[in-house]
Amino acid sequence: MFAYILMGAIAILSMIVQSSLKSKFSKYSKVPLGVPMAGRDIANAMLQQNGCGDVQVTSVSGQLTDHFNPANRTVNLSEPVYGTNSIAAAAVAAHECGHAIQHKVGYSMLQLRSKMVPIVSFASNTINWLLVAGIVLYEMTPLPLYIALALFALTVAFSFVTLPVEVDASRRATKWLESSGLVSGQQLTYAKDALRAAAYTYVVAAIGSLATLIYYAAMFLGGNRR
Secondary structure (H helix, E strand, C coil), X not given: CHHHHHHHHHHHHHHHHHHHHHHHHHHHCCCCCCCCCCHHHHHHHHHHHCXXXXXXXXXXXXXXXXEEECCCCEEEEEHHHHCCXXXXXXXXXXXXXXXXXXXXXXXXXXXXXXXXXXXXXHHHHHHHHHHHHHHXXXXXXXXXXXXXXXXXXXXXXXXXXXXXHHHHHHHXXXXXXXXXXXXXXXXXXXXXXXXXXXXXXXXXXXXXXXXXXXXXXXXXXXXXXX
């Protein structure tokens, strides 16, 4: 019963956080910067000033699809961020550039996260098959379920490793936005609020993945089978 309550509470919390994030970004997307710079301009300026001039800034489709790709050294900004002059666009662009800077300086947690990606990808693609095999073969051997739990634990660890990476990228973004003088006063407060709201989504996701692991562990290791 506790596991169900925990999962329900986290699901509700996740919806609240996601709703808050969308609301804040919608609000701050309507607040222009005091300078005529779109997200792409903010990104290029931050990259140049931090010795990352070889990193390209590109536009990708969708919303909140912004990301840094270390493989081809690109900061990929969603269309609303790439070409928009707003507090939200500046915050998102600076955050993604924060990841580019992490990559340049060899930030340890980003390196650890990158090393975990292939393993986590394999785990994500394998877990469901192992769960099915474990349920079917449960009377013969619970080994597939145990392996599935171990692999899922790796994905949970990945979620928690991601937290400091995201927080550090936001810290770098905030520091640069403030030191550059492009964002100040109330606008800087708005930018910090937007970045904080985005960070909360990673916190909830990590807690949610841990709660799911606890739920499955209690169900399978306790000898219960659905």
